[in-house]
Amino acid sequence: MASPMKFLQKFKPIFWDYRPGNSGPFKSLFNFRSLWKRRVLLLVCVALGPLISLAIFNHMVTRHDTEKEIYLRTARLVSNTKRTVSFFLEKRKLALDFVVQHHPFEKITDAEHLKILFSDLNATIGGFTDLGLITTAGDQFRYYGPYDLQGKNYVDEPWFHEVMEKGLYFSEVFRGFRDTPHLVIAIKYKLNDTFYIFRATIDTKRFNQLISEVELIGNGDAFLINHQGILQTSTRSHGLALESIKLPIPEYSEHTAVFEVDDVDGERYVIGYAYLPDTPFILMITEQKSVLMAPWLKTQIVIISFVAFGVIGILLAIYFVATHLVTQIFVADQKRVQTLHEVEHTSRLASIGRLAAGVAHEINNPLAIINEKAGLTKDILTYGQQTDQTTKLISQIDSILASVERCGNITKRLLGFARHLEVNIIKVNIEAIIEDVLGFLTKEAEYRSIQVTVKVDENIPEIETDRGKMQQVFLNLINNAFAAMQDGGSLDIRVRRRVQNKITITVTDDGSGIPEADLKRIYEPFFSTKTKKGGTGLGLSITYGLVQELGGTMDVQSVVGVGTQFIINLPLTQENKD
Amino acid sequence: MTEKILLVDDEKDFVETLAERMRSRDMGVTTATSAEDALEMIGEQSFDAIVLDLQMPGMNGLEALEAIKKKNPNLQVILLTGQATVEKGIQAMKLGAMDLLEKPADIDTLTEKIKKASAQKMVLVNAETEKKLKDIMGGKGW
Numbered sequence: 001m002a003s004p005m006k007f008l009q010k011f012k013p014i015f016w017d018y019r020p021g022n023s024g025p026f027k028s029l030f031n032f033r034s035l036w037k038r039r040v041l042l043l044v045c046v047a048l049g050p051l052i053s054l055a056i057f058n059h060m061v062t063r064h065d066t067e068k069e070i071y072l073r074t075a076r077l078v079s080n081t082k083r084t085v086s087f088f089l090e091k092r093k094l095a096l097d098f099v100v101q102h103h104p105f106e107k108i109t110d111a112e113h114l115k116i117l118f119s120d121l122n123a124t125i126g127g128f129t130d131l132g133l134i135t136t137a138g139d140q141f142r143y144y145g146p147y148d149l150q151g152k153n154y155v156d157e158p159w160f161h162e163v164m165e166k167g168l169y170f171s172e173v174f175r176g177f178r179d180t181p182h183l184v185i186a187i188k189y190k191l192n193d194t195f196y197i198f199r200a201t202i203d204t205k206r207f208n209q210l211i212s213e214v215e216l217i218g219n220g221d222a223f224l225i226n227h228q229g230i231l232q233t234s235t236r237s238h239g240l241a242l243e244s245i246k247l248p249i250p251e252y253s254e255h256t257a258v259f260e261v262d263d264v265d266g267e268r269y270v271i272g273y274a275y276l277p278d279t280p281f282i283l284m285i286t287e288q289k290s291v292l293m294a295p296w297l298k299t300q301i302v303i304i305s306f307v308a309f310g311v312i313g314i315l316l317a318i319y320f321v322a323t324h325l326v327t328q329i330f331v332a333d334q335k336r337v338q339t340l341h342e343v344e345h346t347s348r349l350a351s352i353g354r355l356a357a358g359v360a361h362e363i364n365n366p367l368a369i370i371n372e373k374a375g376l377t378k379d380i381l382t383y384g385q386q387t388d389q390t391t392k393l394i395s396q397i398d399s400i401l402a403s404v405e406r407c408g409n410i411t412k413r414l415l416g417f418a419r420h421l422e423v424n425i426i427k428v429n430i431e432a433i434i435e436d437v438l439g440f441l442t443k444e445a446e447y448r449s450i451q452v453t454v455k456v457d458e459n460i461p462e463i464e465t466d467r468g469k470m471q472q473v474f475l476n477l478i479n480n481a482f483a484a485m486q487d488g489g490s491l492d493i494r495v496r497r498r499v500q501n502k503i504t505i506t507v508t509d510d511g512s513g514i515p516e517a518d519l520k521r522i523y524e525p526f527f528s529t530k531t532k533k534g535g536t537g538l539g540l541s542i543t544y545g546l547v548q549e550l551g552g553t554m555d556v557q558s559v560v561g562v563g564t565q566f567i568i569n570l571p572l573t574q575e576n577k578d
Numbered sequence: 579m580t581e582k583i584l585l586v587d588d589e590k591d592f593v594e595t596l597a598e599r600m601r602s603r604d605m606g607v608t609t610a611t612s613a614e615d616a617l618e619m620i621g622e623q624s625f626d627a628i629v630l631d632l633q634m635p636g637m638n639g640l641e642a643l644e645a646i647k648k649k650n651p652n653l654q655v656i657l658l659t660g661q662a663t664v665e666k667g668i669q670a671m672k673l674g675a676m677d678l679l680e681k682p683a684d685i686d687t688l689t690e691k692i693k694k695a696s697a698q699k700m701v702l703v704n705a706e707t708e709k710k711l712k713d714i715m716g717g718k719g720w
Contacts, residue, residue, distance in 0.1 A: 368682040
């Protein structure tokens with residue numbers, strides 16, 4: 001199994017096992033596997049659909065035509081053979097008629113003359129085994145033939161009654177007294193006030209020969225059966241004469257008819273048949289359908305193999321085209337994702353950079369104090385005019401230490417911010433994050449007299465989320481709010497729990513508001529109204545992405561001149577994305 | 579001579595320490611921790627130089643500068659800032675600040691600037707006195 005798997009691995013598109021993984025929903029736009037599948041399906045439908053339907057259509061139509069042709073040919077064969085067989089029997093009947101017409105009764109009944117007649121008939125028409133004359137009482141009073149049948153009485157034979165009734169009788173093939181298959185023609189002739197019957201036995205060998213001469217394809221068979229399904233002539237594959245046939249006896253039909261039937265072995269036969277008028281015979285011609293259809297099947301195999309090769313070729317082409325197409329999209333998307341990652345990173349650095357100015361001031365203030373305190377200490381030690389030097393020095397040093405701690409806190413906070421660039425889901429206290437972020441911005445708020453209120457409901461638990469990303473979300477939102485507000489404005493941050501498994505954070509400012517036309521576009525990357533003031537247009541776009549990545553939703557409401565409210569819903573726990 | 583200086587900064591620790599050091603360098607120093615207090619003091623007494631922090635809660639440095647210049651254009655203002663930007667520097671100069679120093683500032687540099695400011699003020703005051711004298715001389719027909 002290893003080697004075919006390895007072989008298949010070579011054909012596996014590079015995007016097959018790609019999982020968007022921890023990148024956010026807006027980072028990967030496509031599911032490449034389904035994209036590929038859809039392309040392949042579409043191409044397969046478009047390319048193979050017509051080809052295969054055409055092949056099926058061709059198959060059905062030609063099959064139908066071939067069958068029709070076989071039926072027609074079989075029917076023609078049956079009707080030709082029927083004519084031949086009928087003519088054979090008719091000819092013998094006419095010969096007897098001719099004999100009766102051209103010879104007086106006395107001559108026919110004369111034993112010597114009957115012998116001459118018999119040899120004449122066999123010399124001209126042929127096929128006669130014996131001749132006999134029977135009275136209306138059933139007595140055979142004159143007979144010529146190889147058997148001793150003179151004086152035999154037929155009054156109890158069913159055929160005798162039939163000939164008496166109808167005037168003409170063709171017998172089925174039967175064994176009779178002689179125990180050899182034979183066939184009898186009996187004709188009733190009028191003689192003065194009474195009748196007599198002229199009877200002739202016909203050689204079934206001639207009869208068999210006649211039928212077996214029919215030219216048939218493959219395992220074809222032509223034969224006669226009687227109405228009871230007893231074979232009248234020998235067949236190649238359906239048994240010998242006087243055996244019962246295993247095929248169903250066809251229904252009576254005035255004309256030649258064709259039908260199909262499966263025999264006991266499951267072989268399908270095309271059977272043409274005709275009822276021979278005035279006789280107990282049904283002419284049947286059977287042909288194996290598989291043999292008849294063989295030439296058609298051969299053509300079909302050629303066509304189907306062509307189609308199959310075509311299909312394989314098309315499938316390969318589709319595979320390569322679709323793979324190539326999707327791979328290109330995949331590569332482009334990968335590049336896009338990478339660029340987005342870089343942009344996001346840059347934007348993160350940019351937002352930290354924006355903080356840097358404030359941080360510089362934050363640090364410079366304690367540094368200035370340290371500077372002065374250290375300077376004063378030096379002054380004291382240099383000039384030494386102070387009486388209580390130690391106390392004074394200790395107080396200076398304490399003050400320096402306090403300022404150093406202040407600086408330390410600021411740098412620590414900044415470091416905490418720059419960390420966590422990778423997703424790192426932990427339980428966090430949302431209020432602590434807000435305080436963290438506000439820590440950077442309180443000075444600005446103070447200088448600009450912006451009132452910042454934070455209210456977190458008591459039932460807010462720690463939530464599972466990414467600390468760094470949440471910090472960035474708040475930093476971006478509060479920075480934006482500050483930018484929109486006049487000095488002396490107020491910013492309100494509220495955290496509530498409206499739904500069981502979610503917390504709702506609202507950041508409301510009373511700034512300039514966002515015009516309705518811009519409101520739809522604020523999450524678009526590079527959409528910015530403060531490009532001249534150094535805005536990148538990525539802040540909200542990235543904030544939106546971050547919130548989505550954390551499984552949350554973000555909404556905005558804004559009225560120009562009144563203020564803007566951002567509403568963020570965050571889940572309490574992170575569902576496992578895999 | 580002793581210069582009279584007003585120090586304005588919201589960091590109390592900073593102003594007081596700086597004041598002490600300046601006093602030990604023979605300067606007369608008054609402190610204020612907000613722009614509003616400083617403006618009040620300017621109304622009450624005269625200063626040779628004012629050292630003003632740019633960023634303060636409430637009225638900020640630039641606004642205070644404007645108000646001071648309005649009250650007495652002769653006052654020399656030196657601005658101190660924790661985050662110096664070119665933009666702010668230019669704005670401050672336009673409003674009539676004498677100089678702009680970055681925190682943490684070296685006390686010798688600051689002293690030097692203060693002395694310069696004091697001298698500048700002297701020149702201005704002298705010029706004004708002279709002008710007044712000339713006016714008196716020209717105005718009265720001796």
